[in-house]
Amino acid sequence: MLYQLYETQRAMLSPFAEFASAAAKLYSHPLSPFTHLPMSQKMSAGLDLMHRLAKDYEKPEFDIRSINVDGTEVAVQELVVQTKPFCRLLRFKRYTDDSKILSQMKTQPTVLVVAPLSGHHSTLLRDTVRQLLKDHKVFITDWTDARMVSLEHGPFHLNDYVQYVQDFIRHIGAECHVISVCQPTVPVLAAISLMASRGEATPRSMTMMGGPIDARRSPTAVNNLAMNKSHSWFQNNVIYRIPSNYPGAGRAVYPGFLQHTGFVAMNPDRHLTSHYDYFLDLVRGDDDSAESHRQFYDEYNAVLDLPAEYYLDTIKTVFQEFALVNGTWKVGEEWVRPQDIRHTALLTVEGELDDISGAGQTRAAHELCSGITTEHQQHYDAKGAGHYGIFSGRRWREMVYPQVQRFIARYDSQPLNTRQTTPNSAQRRRRPSPA
Numbered sequence: 001m002l003y004q005l006y007e008t009q010r011a012m013l014s015p016f017a018e019f020a021s022a023a024a025k026l027y028s029h030p031l032s033p034f035t036h037l038p039m040s041q042k043m044s045a046g047l048d049l050m051h052r053l054a055k056d057y058e059k060p061e062f063d064i065r066s067i068n069v070d071g072t073e074v075a076v077q078e079l080v081v082q083t084k085p086f087c088r089l090l091r092f093k094r095y096t097d098d099s100k101i102l103s104q105m106k107t108q109p110t111v112l113v114v115a116p117l118s119g120h121h122s123t124l125l126r127d128t129v130r131q132l133l134k135d136h137k138v139f140i141t142d143w144t145d146a147r148m149v150s151l152e153h154g155p156f157h158l159n160d161y162v163q164y165v166q167d168f169i170r171h172i173g174a175e176c177h178v179i180s181v182c183q184p185t186v187p188v189l190a191a192i193s194l195m196a197s198r199g200e201a202t203p204r205s206m207t208m209m210g211g212p213i214d215a216r217r218s219p220t221a222v223n224n225l226a227m228n229k230s231h232s233w234f235q236n237n238v239i240y241r242i243p244s245n246y247p248g249a250g251r252a253v254y255p256g257f258l259q260h261t262g263f264v265a266m267n268p269d270r271h272l273t274s275h276y277d278y279f280l281d282l283v284r285g286d287d288d289s290a291e292s293h294r295q296f297y298d299e300y301n302a303v304l305d306l307p308a309e310y311y312l313d314t315i316k317t318v319f320q321e322f323a324l325v326n327g328t329w330k331v332g333e334e335w336v337r338p339q340d341i342r343h344t345a346l347l348t349v350e351g352e353l354d355d356i357s358g359a360g361q362t363r364a365a366h367e368l369c370s371g372i373t374t375e376h377q378q379h380y381d382a383k384g385a386g387h388y389g390i391f392s393g394r395r396w397r398e399m400v401y402p403q404v405q406r407f408i409a410r411y412d413s414q415p416l417n418t419r420q421t422t423p424n425s426a427q428r429r430r431r432p433s434p435a
Contacts, residue, residue, distance in 0.1 A: 185211025218358030256303030
């Protein structure tokens with residue numbers, strides 16, 4: 001019922017949002033007589049803010065048309081290379097007529113960025129992709145809003161997420177390097193662990209950034225909510241059916257608007273201050289600051305619905321049973337054994353001020369991946385960086401990215417030995433001792 005009420009409210013606010021937008025332009029357009037009235041700038045700014053608070057936010061575009069590679073402007077085309085019901089694999093292909101730059105790009109490492117399926121669209125990693133494109137061939141997972149997936153495609157579980165990641169790695173090739181940001185650190189580690197246990201070739205490196213590998217360490221408000229409420233509480237209180245006006249009508253989901261409300265509630269003062277500053281920027285005519293605000297909230301306010309099965313599996317497996325670190329996670333008939341990974345280098349990144357994934361949660365991957373020698377493991381703490389700062393913004397570009405770039409370059413030029421011994425079936429099915 002809550003989803004239907006939300007849709008009703010959205011439908012009622014839509015005309016008001018459009019009216020506010022038109023009225024704002026009436027008081028700001030240079031050819032309008034209202035522009036010259038006293039207080040016109042404040043009226044325009046106030047109406048513009050009302051428009052943005054009431055409007056519906058659609059999925060943004062990556063909008064990466066070109067990139068600078070060693071001083072040369074290179075064209076970028078976004079391509080869909082593989083499509084699954086709940087995800088598309090995108091490639092950002094680079095083009096240039098400069099033969100020297102073209103030869104250089106052909107030899108650069110291939111990176112698969114696994115974006116989070118946690119309420120926001122993969123375009124949240126736009127800055128991550130843009131920076132990586134300077135030195136890498138880049139693929140990214142683009143998760144589909146569950147409200148747009150028909151019931152005929154069936155459910156989507158956490159184990160299906162793991163399978164998707166494995167399929168994408170196989171499609172790209174084991175010579176790739178995998179970067180997982182936030183939530184996918186857990187299923188990505190599981191995917192690569194299972195591939196290693198089977199004797200499959202695994203990626204040359206894996207970089208894990210700000211994720212809940214071991215959510216028991218330095219628990220945040222997000223972790224505490226997931227750990228302190230029962231599984232049935234989540235099932236009964238945050239799962240709703242999609243209304244009939246969407247292709248996925250009837251599908252059980254964790255609605256994106258609930259996730260968005262939760263994130264805003266974590267820092268309400270910060271958001272109120274940001275919106276007030278936006279109003280003042282409009283009054284002062286500070287277009288650059290106002291545009292920066294618009295770009296951030298166009299992304300932040302655009303949310304997607306999560307399949308209920310996947311959401312509830314994640315709560316149970318990652319935040320309540322801690323199945324990965326306890327060695328009790330089973331995908332199909334196979335145990336998830338990170339200790340079987342031997343030929344994939346590991347880099348973990350944490351933000352000093354991360355209030356979503358606490359200190360030590362991502363770093364815990366090093367203890368689990370005991371099969372990787374210490375010389376091929378690396379950890380980096382981004383001083384002064386919050387959760388978003390480790391993959392977006394100035395700290396990502398100036399502090400984190402150079403570390404990631406050097407790490408990938410090292411294992412692309414000198415990959416670890418890829419010969420693996422296939423374990424027998426008894427070894428694959430043996431219940432592991434708790435890690």
